[in-house]
Amino acid sequence: MLSLLVSFVLSFPVYAQVKLRGNLPCEKRYVLAFLDAAPGFYKNEKGIKEGSSYDILMEVGRRLGCKVSEEPGSYSAILDGFVRHRVDITGLTTKSPKMENFGEFVEMYRVPRxxxxxxxxxxxxxxxxxxxxxxxxxxxxxxxxxxxxxxxxxxxxxxxxxxxxxxxxxxxxxxxxxxxxxxxxxxxxxxxxxxxxxxxxxxxxxxxDEKGEWQSLGFYLSIKRLSKEERQRVRAIISNVRQDGTLLEIEKKYVNPADYIYYEPVALKDVSHIE
The missing domain is CATH 3.40.190.10 (Periplasmic binding protein-like II)
Structure with missing residues (x-):
């Protein structure tokens, strides 16, 4: 479902300016990495960037109230960048044993494979x-x-x-x-x-796979690059994106109506605090 250093050299980062919190400017720029492949990310016929993962990640970035750098890449490039502490948040992704020692996984939703x-x-x-x-x-x-x-x-x-x-x-x-x-x-x-x-x-x-475990998709938050307080805030934002119905509205563009149930606001486990 994708070396980040190579992608840095080959292409300049794409910067997205997002709304600042209140009247206080946010000086930090968050690096957001995502898989450079549809349906998670692509450019539509008008050249506009969109995708089932991209739209959610940009919504999280917008709610952070800071500037963000977009870093699309292959899975192996994203993994390399994350474990080398060059990325703040990456997703959407399934759980990865290779990322567990470097990041905290926050679930966005679950779907059956x-x-x-x-x-x-x-x-x-x-x-x-x-x-x-x-x-x-x-x-x-x-x-x-x-x-x-x-x-x-x-x-x-x-x-x-x-x-x-x-x-x-x-x-x-x-x-x-x-x-x-x-x-x-x-x-x-x-x-x-x-x-x-x-x-x-x-x-x-x-x-x-009705007998199997549902697949958990979400974000990895860098333990080294993000403080405990920052991770707590991101967790709360991710939870709110689902609970206020934004996740469902985004995914309606990318999945069949029969699958809307997987993205509806539901009482998931509380992810708005650090465990």
Whole structure:
């Protein structure tokens, strides 16, 4: 679902000015990193930046009341920048064992993952479990990340040489469409963008992982770059973005109506304080 230093050198940061808090100017500039791939981030036909992750992250930045630097990149570049303490906040992302020692994860929402498998590789009696065990099925994943694949599944697929990792989501679904891999795991936003929006749903079987744990998506806050008080404030902002309905209004642009339920204001665990 993506070295940040390289992206710094190759392109100048894009700066976004946001409203200052009250009459007191905020002198800090927050570095916000996000995956440079649709549906999380892209430019629409008018050249305007948008995306399911980008819109949420910019809303968090706006509510911080300070200047922000936008840092799009590949997952591996973002990971490198985060662990080298060059990024304040990154997201949206699933939990990453590689980021846990450097950041605090704050959940934005949870969604069930789904198995996406080519119909020409799917049997009438197949299930998620049988597809995962099928030696003829190769999965697509993202370099350096899990992309909705569990750590244990990734280890097993690697051991069996049945996991092909690519730079980002576009390459994952390209490999699927071209038959270079037969399956991957996805989420409502990715499935809507890469399959339904591009009229490719008929080529695939989508199996919701109803027995599995729902995938938690959110933000990593840098422990070194952000003080405890700053992280507390960001946590409260993230919670409010969901509770006041802003998250749902944003995601309505990117997911199918049947999936709105995952983004509605609900009584999630309190994330407005430091545990």
């Amino acid at each position: 789904s198995l996406v498998v080519r119909k020409d590789s799917f049997g009438v009696n197949d299930s998620i479990e049988s597809i995962l065990k099928n030696p003829k099925i190769t999965f697509a994943g993202i370099i350096g990340g899990l992309f909705f694949i569990k750590e244990s599944e990734k280890e097993q697929l690697f051991k069996e040489r049945r996991l092909r990792e690519v730079p980002g989501p576009q390459e994952v679904f390209n490999a699927l469409s071209e038959g270079r891999v037969q399956a991957t795991f996805s989420s409502p936003a990715f499935t809507a963008y890469y399959l339904k929006r591009q009229n490719k749903l008929a080529q695939f079987k989508i199996i919701p």
